[in-house]
Amino acid sequence: MGAAEQAVARVSEGPDEVIDEGAAATGAPAGHTTAAQATAGRKVLPIVEGLVLLAALVLPFVLQDYLTVFATRVVILALFALSFDLVWGYAGIMSFGQALFFGSAGYGVALLARDLNITSLLLVLPAGTLIGLATSLLLGGFLLLGRHPASVIFVSLGTMTGSYAADRLARGWYYLGGQNGIPSIPPMTLGSTDITEGPVYYYMALGILVVVYLLCRFLVRSQFGLALAGLRENEQRIVFFGYKVQHLKAIVFAVGGAVAGLAGSLYAFHEGFVWPNMLGVVISTQVVLYVLFGGSGTLIGAVIGTVIIEGVSFWLSDNYRDIWPIILGVLLLLVIMFRPLGLISFVLGERERVGSFGTRIKEKRNAAP
Amino acid sequence: MASSFVAAFEILSFGAIIVLVVLGLGIIASMMGIFNFAQGEFVLLGAYVTYLAFAKGLPIWAGMIAAPFIVGALGFVLEALIIRRFYAAPIVAMLGTYALGLIIREAVRGLIGGFYLTVPEPIGGSIDIGSMHISAWRFTIIVITLLVMAGCYLLLARTSFGLRVRATLENPALARASGISTPLIYGATFAFGAALAGLAGALIVPVFSLFADLGIRFLIQGFVAVMVGGVGSFIGPVAGAGLIGTLSAALPWVMSPVVADVLVFVLAIAFIKFRPQGLIAGKGV
Numbered sequence: 001m002g003a004a005e006q007a008v009a010r011v012s013e014g015p016d017e018v019i020d021e022g023a024a025a026t027g028a029p030a031g032h033t034t035a036a037q038a039t040a041g042r043k044v045l046p047i048v049e050g051l052v053l054l055a056a057l058v059l060p061f062v063l064q065d066y067l068t069v070f071a072t073r074v075v076i077l078a079l080f081a082l083s084f085d086l087v088w089g090y091a092g093i094m095s096f097g098q099a100l101f102f103g104s105a106g107y108g109v110a111l112l113a114r115d116l117n118i119t120s121l122l123l124v125l126p127a128g129t130l131i132g133l134a135t136s137l138l139l140g141g142f143l144l145l146g147r148h149p150a151s152v153i154f155v156s157l158g159t160m161t162g163s164y165a166a167d168r169l170a171r172g173w174y175y176l177g178g179q180n181g182i183p184s185i186p187p188m189t190l191g192s193t194d195i196t197e198g199p200v201y202y203y204m205a206l207g208i209l210v211v212v213y214l215l216c217r218f219l220v221r222s223q224f225g226l227a228l229a230g231l232r233e234n235e236q237r238i239v240f241f242g243y244k245v246q247h248l249k250a251i252v253f254a255v256g257g258a259v260a261g262l263a264g265s266l267y268a269f270h271e272g273f274v275w276p277n278m279l280g281v282v283i284s285t286q287v288v289l290y291v292l293f294g295g296s297g298t299l300i301g302a303v304i305g306t307v308i309i310e311g312v313s314f315w316l317s318d319n320y321r322d323i324w325p326i327i328l329g330v331l332l333l334l335v336i337m338f339r340p341l342g343l344i345s346f347v348l349g350e351r352e353r354v355g356s357f358g359t360r361i362k363e364k365r366n367a368a369p
Numbered sequence: 370m371a372s373s374f375v376a377a378f379e380i381l382s383f384g385a386i387i388v389l390v391v392l393g394l395g396i397i398a399s400m401m402g403i404f405n406f407a408q409g410e411f412v413l414l415g416a417y418v419t420y421l422a423f424a425k426g427l428p429i430w431a432g433m434i435a436a437p438f439i440v441g442a443l444g445f446v447l448e449a450l451i452i453r454r455f456y457a458a459p460i461v462a463m464l465g466t467y468a469l470g471l472i473i474r475e476a477v478r479g480l481i482g483g484f485y486l487t488v489p490e491p492i493g494g495s496i497d498i499g500s501m502h503i504s505a506w507r508f509t510i511i512v513i514t515l516l517v518m519a520g521c522y523l524l525l526a527r528t529s530f531g532l533r534v535r536a537t538l539e540n541p542a543l544a545r546a547s548g549i550s551t552p553l554i555y556g557a558t559f560a561f562g563a564a565l566a567g568l569a570g571a572l573i574v575p576v577f578s579l580f581a582d583l584g585i586r587f588l589i590q591g592f593v594a595v596m597v598g599g600v601g602s603f604i605g606p607v608a609g610a611g612l613i614g615t616l617s618a619a620l621p622w623v624m625s626p627v628v629a630d631v632l633v634f635v636l637a638i639a640f641i642k643f644r645p646q647g648l649i650a651g652k653g654v
């Protein structure tokens with residue numbers, strides 16, 4: 001795809017004539033051209049991000065208490081969606097088993113709280129992150145590394161199978177509570193204060209989301225992220241440049257697992273219990289829906305997708321509980337067929353999605369044919 | 370002696386069920402290069418059609434005969450409207466068929482509620498061999514599976530339709546140049562795969578009863594079987610399904626069912642990792 005070539009070319013070679021070629025290349029494919037040109041001058045992404053953050057900050061003041069609890073859950077799920085977007089949107093790894101890391105971290109911190117009475121924020125969140133990281137390193141290392149480069153289908157089935165197997169294992173394992181999971185986890189603590197659900201937990205989760213979001217944003221806009229963008233757009237070419245593609249993928253997969261683990265430990269303490277579904281295929285595919293709906297490969301798209309799907313489903317579930325999943329399926333199918341880049345692509349041009357790397361060079365806006 | 374014979378029969382009949390479910394999945398994956406995530410829901414639909422016939426007072430076997438035709442027709446329509454757009458991109462195809470499966474599953478859930486509905490066996494009772502009793506219906510499933518396998522093989526290997534399908538698989542451009550209507554072949558193949566799933570659902574509903582998540586259970590097992598067997602040939606997925614089905618039915622006899630269930634998947638994934646081409650490599654029948 002033209003945009004990636006341009007991005008790669010821009011950093012590796014530099015001077016002005018390369019930009020001209022690049023602009024010509026981006027101008028050529030039709031479809032997104034108008035959006036790209038319209039947004040070439042101004043940045044839409046920071047505006048969208050700012051608006052979402054602003055809305056998230058004022059939300060607890062306008063919502064009733066029980067809605068704040070719901071909003072907290074959405075924030076945590078958005079963090080989880082972020083991990084999938086990193087893995088799929090940036091490294092092109094179709095992880096149909098992202099819940100494995102989410103759930104195993106949830107179970108891990110639940111066991112810490114149940115058996116060792118460890119509920120301190122400063123211990124459980126790093127512990128959950130580490131569990132997610134370790135699990136994803138193991139699974140990712142096994143699936144992605146090795147002599148035969150793994151096909152996308154194999155990785156997606158492998159992750160899905162991992163998640164399904166973990167679900168079955170948790171259901172049958174008495175120590176983990178079997179079908180019922182681990183109920184009544186004590187609240188998370190910081191010093192001697194309990195962090196209970198409500199505005200406090202909301203702002204803590206939001207703070208973590210913002211920090212992780214910024215870290216991810218830094219990661220995907222770094223030189224490492226540039227290699228990832230190239231990988232996503234044209235994997236073969238990146239291989240020919242001499243990058244160890246499988247290693248890049250494994251690294252991103254591990255980072256995604258760590259973020260999912262962080263989200264899982266937040267989720268476990270927020271809900272107060274963990275159960276086998278947290279590991280299973282249902283949650284794994286739900287997070288895929290969030291990201292595809294919002295728009296993969298943009299980070300903010302994952303957050304927006306989560307908020308929209310969870311929000312609308314919460315709003316509709318009173319009156320249309322039965323048909324809502326059908327509507328969701330139809331909407332998803334329509335998005336996949338007609339808006340493969342997700343809802344965010346209505347406001348975000350292709351060029352801004354790919355992003356710019358390195359020092360910014362003044363654009364020649366009229367260079368395109 | 371008697372108990373080990375019964376065990377062998379149980380293992381065989383479960384293996385036959387998995388083969389039946391995987392057959393359609395394997396044909397679509399091998400011939401079209403698409404991993405159809407809605408296949409489990411086609412199984413579910415076949416089961417639902419059979420239940421519907423039973424609930425309306427029609428004979429159950431009538432529902433079982435109707436199921437593959439109805440599901441096959443639906444598959445043909447869906448292929449023409451939706452699946453056709455996804456051929457170039459296998460990942461998008463996975464997601465699209467997943468969304469499709471979600472729609473079908475939730476629609477069926479809405480129709481039957483969260484219940485487990487039972488459908489009686491059209492051939493009840495048991496076959497007695499000496500002092501041993503084996504379920505007549507499970508025996509029938511084994512026989513039908515063998516017949517369907519033989520039928521599919523003959524269709525693909527011996528008929529002119531099969532020849533066209535294989536030609537389209539191996540070299541679509543050349544097939545088009547030779548005057549074969551590849552879109553029609555794709556549509557027919559997809560419909561055929563869907564019909565096989567419908568038949569599988571119709572036959573297994575007396576054994577497993579009808580519930581909305583019936584398909585999911587078989588979907589993952591089916592995918593793993595296809596990958597183990599090897600994508601690209603007719604015989605590969607069947608061999609994989611036989612292996613996975615036999616293993617998942619046999620291991621619970623020697624260890625706890627939960628461990629056995631997980632172990633089968635771990636072994637399968639490890640096998641695919643070190644032999645990506647599967648049990649039987651190569652294209653063709």
